[in-house]
Amino acid sequence: MRDEFLIFGKPDIGPEEIAEVVDSLEQGWIGTGPKVHRFEEMLGEYLGVSHVRCVSSCTAALFLGLICLGVGPGDEVLVPAMTFVASANSVEHVGATPILVDSVPGTGVMDLDLAEALIGPRTRAIMPVHLAGRPVDLDRLNEIRDRHGLLVIEDAAHAIGAEWRGRKVGSTGNVAAFSFYATKNVTTAEGGALAADDPRIAERVEHLALHGLSLGAWQRFSDSGYKHYDASEPGFKFNMTDLNAALGIHQLPRLDPGIEYRAELWSRYDRLLEPLPLETPPPASNEMRHARHLYQVLVGPESAVERDELLSLMTSSKIGVGVHYRAVHLHPYYRDKYDLDPAAFPVATDISNRTLSLPLGTNISEADQDDVVEALRTHLVTRIGVGA
Numbered sequence: 001m002r003d004e005f006l007i008f009g010k011p012d013i014g015p016e017e018i019a020e021v022v023d024s025l026e027q028g029w030i031g032t033g034p035k036v037h038r039f040e041e042m043l044g045e046y047l048g049v050s051h052v053r054c055v056s057s058c059t060a061a062l063f064l065g066l067i068c069l070g071v072g073p074g075d076e077v078l079v080p081a082m083t084f085v086a087s088a089n090s091v092e093h094v095g096a097t098p099i100l101v102d103s104v105p106g107t108g109v110m111d112l113d114l115a116e117a118l119i120g121p122r123t124r125a126i127m128p129v130h131l132a133g134r135p136v137d138l139d140r141l142n143e144i145r146d147r148h149g150l151l152v153i154e155d156a157a158h159a160i161g162a163e164w165r166g167r168k169v170g171s172t173g174n175v176a177a178f179s180f181y182a183t184k185n186v187t188t189a190e191g192g193a194l195a196a197d198d199p200r201i202a203e204r205v206e207h208l209a210l211h212g213l214s215l216g217a218w219q220r221f222s223d224s225g226y227k228h229y230d231a232s233e234p235g236f237k238f239n240m241t242d243l244n245a246a247l248g249i250h251q252l253p254r255l256d257p258g259i260e261y262r263a264e265l266w267s268r269y270d271r272l273l274e275p276l277p278l279e280t281p282p283p284a285s286n287e288m289r290h291a292r293h294l295y296q297v298l299v300g301p302e303s304a305v306e307r308d309e310l311l312s313l314m315t316s317s318k319i320g321v322g323v324h325y326r327a328v329h330l331h332p333y334y335r336d337k338y339d340l341d342p343a344a345f346p347v348a349t350d351i352s353n354r355t356l357s358l359p360l361g362t363n364i365s366e367a368d369q370d371d372v373v374e375a376l377r378t379h380l381v382t383r384i385g386v387g388a
């Protein structure tokens with residue numbers, strides 16, 4: 001048994017991030033300022049997208065992105081059933097209707113054939129989710145977009161650094177939202193960004209993220225003198241602060257080596273878990289670069305241990321684990337509002353019941369990983385006598 005609890009998704013914060021935050025504190029510019037701007041430039045360059053705006057969360061980026069695309073009441077948006085509720089919530093918040101789409105078995109990503117079959121006269125947009133860091137087929141997605149004249153807003157909360165046929169997620173002509181929440185591959189504690197090729201979308205996002213004001217605080221209070229601002233529409237308070245961006249500007253350069261390290265742990269999990277009654281994630285295809293955000297196993301149907309029981313057993317062994325996700329249609333709000341039957345989403349329902357995410361990250365060592373595998377083996381062997 002480990003001495004210390006292995007925290008799931010513990011952020012990997014280095015001395016550069018700490019020094020940068022201290023620098024902001026000492027300088028006194030702790031709100032939205034030059035570091036946010038610098039992080040936006042770095043993201044644009046990394047993603048190969050001409051305009052990026054940082055906001056307070058990916059949820060805010062999805063919400064503002066939908067507003068800027070003109071999605072609203074009367075519109076339908078195709079959203080995967082297998083996602084975090086924030087994806088569907090953003091659609092609800094703009095007054096549109098999320099139409100849930102079942103998953104591809106194994107990978108859990110939105111089934112694009114099913115999505116296309118659900119397109120009707122009110123369908124306005126598609127919100128694919130690059131689940132666990134695995135990009136959806138962006139060629140197929142964009143072909144559906146163009147054939148049906150739809151808008152696409154990619155929920156890339158898990159997928160900064162993921163690529164489809166050599167092109168980064170978020171760089172194929174769609175609006176894309178990223179998350180820098182504490183557990184993500186790049187973290188700013190809380191934060192998000194919207195990437196867009198259209199400068200008008202980026203400018204409106206910036207504007208709406210700070211009360212709808214014509215000038216951000218940084219511009220108003222700079223040393224070139226006070227300037228008045230105009231409020232041209234009622235905006236929100238979704239701006240990122242320099243304290244958050246201070247983390248991001250040192251996290252981003254470590255993303256690519258981090259994905260490589262995660263990929264090594266990933267293959268090691270695949271190998272070590274093979275004898276256990278678990279389904280490991282399908283391999284990444286040659287067309288993609290997987291961002292390796294979440295390593296999810298499915299508790300095998302032959303196992304006598306239910307997933308929920310295994311969750312408690314792992315916690316009692318001092319191993320933090322996660323569930324990504326309980327599908328949207330299983331949450332009371334969506335189930336009741338849209339009268340959704342779990343049987344209509346058989347793949348997402350099955351994943352919801354059996355999925356378990358294991359610790360994966362740049363601060364997870366092989367020894368930590370051995371502890372995870374040992375704990376799984378102990379619980380599975382003890383409970384069902386699997387000779388692994």
Ligand SMILES: Cc1ncc(COP(=O)(O)O)c(C=O)c1O
Nearest residue numbers: 057058059084086157179180181
């Ligand atoms: C798929 C997905 N979309 C959206 C979000 C929302 O991200 P944030 O917490 O930055 O708002 C998350 C958060 O984990 C997520 O997993």
